Amino acid sequence: MGTLRMILTLTLLSACFASAADNPARDPSSLPTSAQARISASLGKDRPEYFVHPVSGGFKADSRGLASRFTQTGVEVNSGSARWGLALRGYGYRRALHSVARVAPQAAKNRVEYRRGAMTEWYVNGPMGLEQGFTVAERPGKRNGQPLTIVLDTSGNLTTTADDGGRDLELTSADGRAALRYAGLTAYDASGKELTAYVRVHGEQLLLQVDDRHAQYPVIVDPVVQLAKFSASDGKPADEMGVSVGISGNVVVAGTFANAAYVFVKPPTGWQDMTQTAKLTPSDGGGLFGVTVAISGSVVVVGAPGANQNQGAAYVFLKPRGGWRDMKENAKLVASDGAPGDTFGSVSVSGDTVVVGAQAATINGNQFEGAAYVFVSPNMVSTNAERPILTETAKLTASDGKGGDRFGGAVSISGDTIAVGAQTASSGAGAAYVFVKPPTGWVTTTETAKLSPSDAGGFLGGSIATNGSTVAAGAMAAHENGAVYVYVAVDGRWANMSETAQLVAVKRGWSFSQSVTVDAGAKAIAVGAPQGNGRQNGAGDVFIFVEPPGGWQNTSRYRYRVFASDGQDGETFGVAVSISGKVLVVGASAARIGNNAAQGAAYLFGAQ
Incomplete structure (x- = not known):
């Protein structure tokens, strides 16, 4: 006996833009919960405008310009x-x-169910659209x-296309405009092991597939959903x-071009209720602080590479x-x-x-060769000293x-390992370089290992984690589309090597x-593509x-x-990314907030 819970979220695309503009006060994107399916369902449960109503032959529901019957x-x-x-045709194993x-x-x-013995198909209506599950x-x-x-017959006047990752569907009208989107999937079994799930298009049918060969039932299949969107309370264009x-x-900490960084702390009620907790600023004005x-x-460490005539500084909070x-900084670091x-x-x-890079430093007369500096405090964390050394x-x-x-x-830096x-x-x-802390502590040194591309590369090391x-x-310039080169230590030891795998972009020009x-x-590795098509062309x-299971492999x-x-065109969603546990934060530095162009925002995503 087991339970498979498969969730797909339908979110209105282009039509949604018009409805939001017509009535911005009712635009669900103004909610901090945004597209988070669980919160959307919860809000819909308490708000009559998302309730399901009986009509001849069944029921109807409305959500953000999306009418469902x-x-x-x-x-x-x-x-x-x-x-x-959509009409459920069958389920099981293909033959x-x-x-x-x-x-x-x-x-x-706000919930509709089709009960068929061991299979229940269900839908939940909410501010961000219609959620489907099995x-x-x-x-x-x-x-x-x-x-x-799970096989569904499709009908209507839209063309259904699966993306290259098999996680999303885009439904386009006859003139090529995006009309609806089917969101990505994630699957887990009873032990918490992640399973592979795909959405496929086969003629006029939609196939939802889960690799459950080693799964322990029940199996849960969920999308990655948006938990929150947040911006600075005093933000400016x-x-x-x-x-x-x-x-x-x-x-969460988010930096700006305005000599400030902002701290957001998850409240007891969840990420969706998060608001700005603190604003961090330098005592001396900084220079590109943030x-x-x-x-x-x-x-928290904030870099200011433009401080002191571009000599640069880092500020510790x-x-x-x-x-x-x-607050102002507890310590200021300079080389x-x-x-x-x-x-x-x-x-x-x-x-x-703390490690701080200085990419334009002159080394032995070589301009722009660059260096990185390591700072260690014996009391910064253990004593929470107000003025750490x-x-x-x-x-x-x-x-x-x-x-x-x-x-x-x-x-x-992670523990005793630094990558530059x-x-x-x-x-x-x-190229990328790995440094491992010696037994006696960090000292001036050259690399433990050099990580090189096996091919022509293309600005490898422009981002690193x-x-x-x-x-x-x-x-970003690899294969013209951009790529991430993955290197894995052998038996826990670093040595000069070429990549273990390449994660390659599927489209050109996305700044992957x-x-x-x-x-x-x-x-898991998350890769930003701030020029990607996102919800709209160029949104990110x-x-x-x-x-x-067998380790990292070359893949797109x-x-x-x-x-x-x-997201809107040019908002650079993906310009910065960071992950902790199962929560991902993404920067969109050019996002418009109200009437403020490029005020910027950050988004949180996580599995339900």
């Missing part, structure tokens, strides 16, 4: 002249599908080596909040005993041998250790560094890999890749694709 023959959704129908009979729908408040009470026979499949983001546990940020536990509040123009300011932090204990450089390499343009990008090394191919055992390095982040378990995307097949529910 439920009858014995199936479900039809309409948006203006766009029409799309032995259980056909289903027509049944009358049953409804209560509950299978028992395994439907023997697998015969095939995926569990061109602030570009979200140009940098970081998350650690229940705390274009980089990092967070680890109670420590410690959470006060009473919690985050508006001991810094010079004007070094642009010291790319930042990362792990525990008591951070000592520059190491200067990191590349053993084969040359002028123009820009080593230090991107840095990442040098995106213009090797005549623009790029590590969890200690895995390094993900972005290469401008940002990258790795989860602590190295099982983030692609999430999940490590296969992502597991999830996420985008802003209210």
Whole structure:
């Protein structure tokens, strides 16, 4: 006996833009919950405008310009002249599908159910559209080596196209305009193991497939959903909040181009109710303060590469005993041998250790060769000292560094491992360098390992992230489309190597890999593509890749694709990304907030 819960979310696209503009006060994108399916369903349950109403032959429901009708023959959704129908045909394993009979729908408040013995098909209406799900009470026979499949017949006047990742569907009208979208899937079994799920189009049929060969029932299949959208309470046009983001546990930090960074703390009621908790500013005005940020536990570090005639600085903030509040820095970091123009300011932090890159530093007469600096505090975290002592204990450089390499343009630290990008090394191919802390502590040194591309690369190291055992390095010019090169330590040890795998963009011109982040378990890598099509052309995307059971492999097949529910052209969603646990934060620095162009915003996503 088991339960399969498959959730797909239909969200109105182009028609939704018009309805929001006509009545902005009722635009659900103004809700902090945005597209989060669970919250949408909960709101719909308490708001009569999302209730299901009886009509001749069945029921009807309305949501944000999307009209749905439920009858014995199936479900039809309409948006203006766009029409799309779904009718469950069967489920099981492809060669032995259980056909289903027509049944009358049953409804209560904002929920409709079609009950067919072991299979219940259900729909929940809410502010962000119609959520579809299936509950299978028992395994439907023997697998015969095939995926569990749910088959739906489609009808209407829309063309259905699956994306390359098999996670989303786009439904377009005859003139090519997007009308509806079917959101991405994620699947888990009873043990919490993630399963593979796909949406496929086969003629006039829609196939929902789950690889359950090693699954322990019940199996849960959910989309990655938007948990919240947030912006600065005092934001102004061109602030570009979200140009940098970081998350650690229940705390998010977002940087700006306006010499400020903002802290948001998850309240007890959940992310959806999050508002700005603190504004962090420098005591001396900084210089591009906020274009980089990092967070680890109670420590936030903000980079200011334009400070002191572009010499650069980094500012350290410690959470006060009473919690985050508006404040100035607890410590300011500068390079001991810094010079004007070094642009010291790319930042990362792990525990008591801060690493700061200076990509334009001159090394042995080589201009723009670059360096990274390590600062360690014996009391920063353990005592939460108001004025922590951070000592520059190491200067990191590349053993084969040359002028123009820009080593230090991107840095990442996790525990005892530091990864540094040098995106213009090797005549623009790029490279990444790994440094492992010696037993006696951080000291001035060259790399433990150099990570190189096996091919021509293309600005490899322009973005970088590590969890200690895995390094993900972005290469925006690789293969013309962009790629992320994944490197995995062998038996826990780093050595000079070429990549273990490449994660490749599916489209050209999306700025794929401008940002990258790795989860602590190295099982997921999120890649920003701020010029991706998202909800609208050029609004931006983030692609999430999940490590296969046999380890990372070359692929362009992502597991999830996420985008802003209210994204507009040019908002650069994906310009910055950071992950903590199962929560992803994404910056959209050019997002319009009210009448403020490019005020900027950040979005949170997570599995239900």
